[in-house]
Amino acid sequence: MxxxxxxxxxxxxxxxxxxxxxxxxxxxxxxxxxxxxxxxxxxxxxxxxxxxxxxxxxxxxxxxxxxxxxxxxxxxxxxxxxxxxxxxxxxxxxxxxxxxxxxxxxxxxxxxxxxxxxxxxxxxxxxxxxxxxxxxxxxxxxxxxxxxxxxxxxxxxxxxxxxxxxxxxxxxxxxxxxxxxxxxxxxxxxxxxxxxxxxxxGRGTKTPKDAKAYREVYKKIFDLATTSDAMKKYYLIGTPVNISPLNEFKALPTRNLEAAYFEKADEISGEKFAEFNLGRRIACNHCPTACIHIAALRIPYEDEPYFRKTIMISYDYELIYALGSMLGIADREALLKLIYRVELYGLDAMSTGVCLAWATEALKRGLISEKESLIKLEFGDAENYIKAIDNLYLQPNEFYQNLAKGVEVAASIYGGREFALAFGGNEMPGYHTGAGGYIGYLIGLRHSHLDNAGYSLDQKLKEDLEPEKLVDKLVEEESWRQILSSLVVCFFARGVYTPEVVVEAFKPLGIEISEDELKEEGKRIYMEKLKLKKKLGFDFSQLRIPERIFEVETFKGKIDREYIEKALNYYKEKYYGAA
Amino acid sequence: MAKILTIKDIEKCVGCGLCMYACARRLPKRPYIGYDHSGILAISLSGFERGATIIVCRACSEPPCSQVCPTDALVPRKGGGVVYREKYCIGCDNCIEACTISAIFKRADGKVALCVHCGYCADFCPHDVLEYKEV
CATH class of the missing domain: 3.60.9.10 (Aldehyde ferredoxin oxidoreductase, N-terminal domain)
Known part of the structure; x- marks a missing residue:
């Protein structure tokens, strides 16, 4: 073995x-x-x-x-x-x-x-x-x-x-x-x-310690994945299934979070994409779920009748939020073209969408003029956003050179920080669910959202937790996710890989570890990573909250500033200070 | 009745590669982790969004691989394809050369990996691309 x-x-x-x-x-x-x-x-x-x-x-x-x-x-x-x-x-x-x-x-x-x-x-x-x-x-x-x-x-x-x-x-x-x-x-x-x-x-090979147990545990995980409901959300409509409920929930950031409800969200819902655009589904290697939803977009040639090209474009919740609702785009085909452009240059879709949404509002408010933006950016105008994406790559003037450094940098130069939607210097994901989500973005160790349960707690919890309890819960969940990402298990499969299953899966490989030890290890990895983040320059006192998030109602009303401050102070003392 | 592995609907392939891992894992007493012992290969047509090809033995009734095997490690199997008698394999690669569809793979230990039509992979194909059926 x-x-x-x-x-x-x-x-x-x-x-x-x-x-x-x-x-x-x-x-x-x-x-x-x-x-x-x-x-x-x-x-x-x-x-x-x-x-x-x-x-x-x-x-x-x-x-x-x-x-x-x-x-x-x-x-x-x-x-x-x-x-x-x-x-x-x-x-x-x-x-x-x-x-x-x-x-x-x-x-x-x-x-x-x-x-x-x-x-x-x-x-x-x-x-x-x-x-x-x-x-x-x-x-x-x-x-x-x-x-x-x-x-x-x-x-x-x-x-x-x-x-x-x-x-x-x-x-x-x-x-x-x-x-x-x-x-x-x-x-x-x-x-x-x-x-x-x-x-x-590579075509490598390894052998397990316990052949029989290995095949059995494998089969168990496979069955959990393919016959239980654990993966359902991802294998049916995919992550865009969240567009409609989050919109109903007043949590879908729209037009640079001028609103959290997009009146045309139905047009860009997961259901609509599945019905009219879905062309194929594919999988990551060694994943039975195949959550990658690919739209087939038929585009007529500009000047030749009866000629079409078909391009395949993968779509997900975050892309639909960042390049759709955030930019006021409700036309699915136009949205797919924006996604394609972002894919082509190899940009991050979320950061791109948030940067362009900020630029649109900055132009509207006169903080910048068309001399800077070169294009009349307007919510809902996809043609112009395509040109703007080209400009993020080409960087033809100082404005785009700055915007290519992120919304935090751009807003610190041109103003409009109160509606520059970045947290810790990273552009926000698509969840205006409440205090939990935002606290998660601020204290999350990983990029923005996938690491923290904040937005899901916002939706699940009937009553507000004490801020301290919320922080403890977020850190506890995130510590567990350090284990998942130390096993490199896809977070979408976290319903399959419970602590019990992880312990069981380790055994045939010759590694004995208990559930308690796993959880302890998760906490240890969390603190090690926080230390590394500090070493590389993370400074808690520099965290900034864009004013905009307090202005837009969530389903529970406006976000309480004091609540967030209490939570952050508690985090600073208990976790940040200890690392 | 003998059974063989066939491709039922290639257009349904999502490129997950579970068949490849299953093939490597097929022996109850010696399951392998990874691709090296896999006799099936799923490749994309420049990206799985454009479709897939699955390279696997198609159970020839006159298998060229067995005809060129100097040690009778590959002998024709009832129903098509071959039985692989691994201990006789000297790793000469004649079979790899002879297979018209390149469905025999070189292993790191010098021997070969190929489909022996056991059907184990079909049980792990989540999207009904593969079928294990009677001939």
Whole structure:
């Protein structure tokens, strides 16, 4: 049998085009391993866009032993927030890394010319990328590399588009076309290192300690996933199923959160997309659910009758919020075109939507003129937003250069911070549910929303908790999610991977751990990560709450400022201070 | 009646690769984790949104792989395809060359991985792409 506590770490140095493998003992992978590796390899004051920044990719002990353990965790210093950057992506990224024989990949330094990397089991190839540097379309870049490299069906191709090359601080890294290390600017970090892509190929193998138990636990997880209701939300309409209820709930940020109710939300609901646009569904590797909903958009040629092209565009709740309701767009096809544009350049959809929504309001209020925006930005006008997205990539003037640094930077220059909807320097996700959600964004260790249960507590709890209790609950849930992301289990499968199932799944791999130990470990990882975040420059006293959130009613009425302050003070003393 | 694995509806394939993992896991006493022992491969047509191809033995009645095997490690199977007698395999790769549809894969230990029509993967195909049926 293989020892699942031995971690193999591939270190790659772009300064010297060299690499070596390190082994160390550890039970968990993912976030736990990446936190340790980043902490050991980066200086706290590293400039995120310099050779001093370090990228860590990590997978977990269940990859690829069990379904759903298919997320790769990326940790790095974020050029957007200036402190810990974190992003998770699926596709084939995690399973390819594990199959190539690694638990983590650490990339440091900076190449002098554009390169892309090919990791093929024991070998790392440094490939000349000068010819493909400058291709702004991440989809085309993917196709070129797919044609040139081997490993069809068993590889991952992570790459950046033009936004990453041009250092847009919220550029992402795309993998297998439809999955993204979207948030906090990993694409710009790739770009700054002149790293166009990372290909990982592997056909590795491991053997469990207990053959019989392994097959049984596997079957149990598979059955839970395919026959219970645990995954239902994701396999039917997908995440956009939330558009209608959140809108009814007055929680769907609309037109830069001038409102939390979009009168045309029905047009962009998950149900409408499923009925009129859904063209196919696909899955991340080793996931039976196939939550990736892809729309087929038929576009007529501009000047030729009876010619059409069909493009396939993946859509999710967050994209529909950020590029739909937030920009006042109710036309599904126009919205899909915006999503496609964002995908092409390799931008983060949420940050892009929030930045453009702020710019629209700033223009309306006269803080900027068309001299800055170059385009008459108007809520609902998709044509102009497409041009604005082009400008975020092209950065033809100082205004777009600043907007490419995030809404926080732009608003600090042009004004309108009270309606610049970023928290901790990161643009907000699509939930105006109440105090819990916002407290979650502010204290969340991970990017913005997926790490915290705030918005769901807002909806579930009949009565308001004491602020202190709410914070404890948020931290408790988030500590558990550190375990899930140290196993790199998709958060959508958190209903399948209960503590009991996690303990059971560890056993056939030769690792004995109790539920209590798991929970303790979660708390420990949480604190380690908070320490790293502080080391990289996170300063609690610098957190800012945009005034706008207090002006717009939630379903429970207006948000209580005092409540949030109490919660934050409590968090600062009990958790932040202790790290 | 002998049974073989067939592709029922390739357009339903979501590219999850569960068949590949199931294949590696198929032996009750020696389940493997990962792709290396998998005799089935799902690939995309430049992205799964454009569709998929599943590369797997199609159960030939005159299997070219068995005809070129020097040690009789691959012998024709009733119902089509071959029985893989692994201990006789010397890793010469003749079969890999001979398979018209490239459905035999090289393992890290030098031997090969290929579909032996046990049907285990079909039980784990969540979207009815694969079918294990009588011939």
């Amino acid at each position: 293989d020892d699942f506590t031995v971690k193999r770490i591939l270190h790659i140095d772009l300064n010297e085009y060299s690499y070596h493998v390190e082994e160390r003992e550890m039970e968990f992978g993912g976030v736990a391993l990446a936190t340790k590796l980043l902490s050991e390899n980066i200086k706290g004051d590293a400039d995120p866009l310099s050779e001093d920044n370090v990228i860590v990719f990590a997978v977990g002990p269940f990859t690829p032993a069990y379904p759903f353990a298919s997320k790769t965790v990326a940790l790095f210093k974020s050029p957007l927030t200036g402190n810990l950057g974190e992003s998770h992506a699926g596709g084939r990224s995690a399973t390819a890394i594990a199959n190539a024989g690694y638990d983590a990949i650490v990339i440091k330094g900076k190449s002098t010319k554009p390169v892309y990397l090919v990791i093929e089991n024991e070998k790392v190839h440094f490939r000349d990328a000068r010819v493909i540097w400058g291709i702004e379309d991440s989809l085309i870049t993917g196709r070129i590399i797919a044609e040139k490299e081997k490993g069809r069906g068993i590889r991952t191709i992570m790459r950046i588009g033009g936004a990453g090359e041009r250092l847009v601080r919220y550029a992402g890294v795309m993998t297998e076309t439809y999955r993204h290390f979207g948030r906090t600017g990993l694409g710009a970090v790739f770009g700054s290192k002149l790293l166009k892509a990372l290909v990982v190929i």
